[in-house]
Amino acid sequence: MNNSEYLLLTSLFIAGTDTDVGKTYITAGLAVTLRKMGVDVGIMKPFAAGIAQKKGYKSEDVEILSAAAQVNDPENMINPQFFPIPASPYTAWKRLKTKPKISTILSSFKKLTKIHDLMLVEGMGGIMTPILKDYYITNLIKEMDIPTVIVTRSKIGTVNHTIMTVKMCEKYKIPIKGIIINDFDAGYPVKELTRDLKNLTGIPILGSIPFIKDMSDSSLYKIFKKSIDFKLILN
Ligand SMILES: Nc1ncnc2c1ncn2[C@@H]1O[C@H](COP(=O)(O)OP(=O)(O)OP(=O)(O)O)[C@@H](O)[C@H]1O
Numbered sequence: 001m002n003n004s005e006y007l008l009l010t011s012l013f014i015a016g017t018d019t020d021v022g023k024t025y026i027t028a029g030l031a032v033t034l035r036k037m038g039v040d041v042g043i044m045k046p047f048a049a050g051i052a053q054k055k056g057y058k059s060e061d062v063e064i065l066s067a068a069a070q071v072n073d074p075e076n077m078i079n080p081q082f083f084p085i086p087a088s089p090y091t092a093w094k095r096l097k098t099k100p101k102i103s104t105i106l107s108s109f110k111k112l113t114k115i116h117d118l119m120l121v122e123g124m125g126g127i128m129t130p131i132l133k134d135y136y137i138t139n140l141i142k143e144m145d146i147p148t149v150i151v152t153r154s155k156i157g158t159v160n161h162t163i164m165t166v167k168m169c170e171k172y173k174i175p176i177k178g179i180i181i182n183d184f185d186a187g188y189p190v191k192e193l194t195r196d197l198k199n200l201t202g203i204p205i206l207g208s209i210p211f212i213k214d215m216s217d218s219s220l221y222k223i224f225k226k227s228i229d230f231k232l233i234l235n
């Protein structure tokens with residue numbers, strides 16, 4: 001990294017209010033933009049699930065994230081565990097008899113933080129997605145000891161989901177850097193939603209992202225640089 005402005009960088013856990021809210025798209029946009037700002041950004045998807053891709057990385061999320069960050073770290077470090085069914089790590093464990101390995105996740109994360117200036121870690125599903133009995137995404141974030149960014153959507157119902165997510169982070173004493181509104185499906189007018197989420201949660205709104213038509217580097221950079229307050233993210 002060549003910019004002394006960002007010496008106090010800390011890794012971020014990109015959490016979501018639910019599955020499919022856009023964690024991967026938002027993490028990819030953040031990774032591209034930070035990279036173009038001169039930050040050596042690493043990415044991680046501790047647990048991934050779904051149908052394995054035939055070529056490249058098993059997880060499509062990992063494929064998108066590593067292309068965005070342009071990293072060549074081994075797949076077993078970026079994504080230590082892949083479950084070939086669309087389920088939470090807890091349910092996958094019960095069905096496939098493969099226990100989620102928290103210690104492997106934490107040691108890979110530690111190694112990657114030594115290689116990169118800043119890690120973006122994408123969550124799985126929502127904040128209370130179960131990993132083990134009485135061990136949720138919140139517990140994992142707590143053990144990684146990093147702040148979170150909450151990705152929320154603009155569809156009706158999002159206020160409820162966002163407040164619940166913020167409350168759970170507060171219960172687990174997880175610092176929240178801010179909320180990103182992924183405004184890719186119809187619902188609330190984004191200005192109104194920004195005002196209401198800010199007032200109701202007291203958490204800064206880092207920006208809102210419109211529907212992305214083009215996932216190329218230059219398109220993501222243009223959208224994210226304009227829409228997200230990187231000063232709030234990096235300080
Ligand atoms: N800003 C956006 N513009 C256009 N399409 C989007 C945007 N955000 C999300 N999508 C669409 O929604 C889908 C789900 O988004 P994404 O994969 O980022 O969700 P996720 O929260 O990472 O889900 P998971 O819990 O499975 O990891 C994407 O495949 C894409 O089709």
Ligand SMILES: [Mg+2]
Pocket residue numbers: 023024025061122
């Ligand atoms: Mg994802």
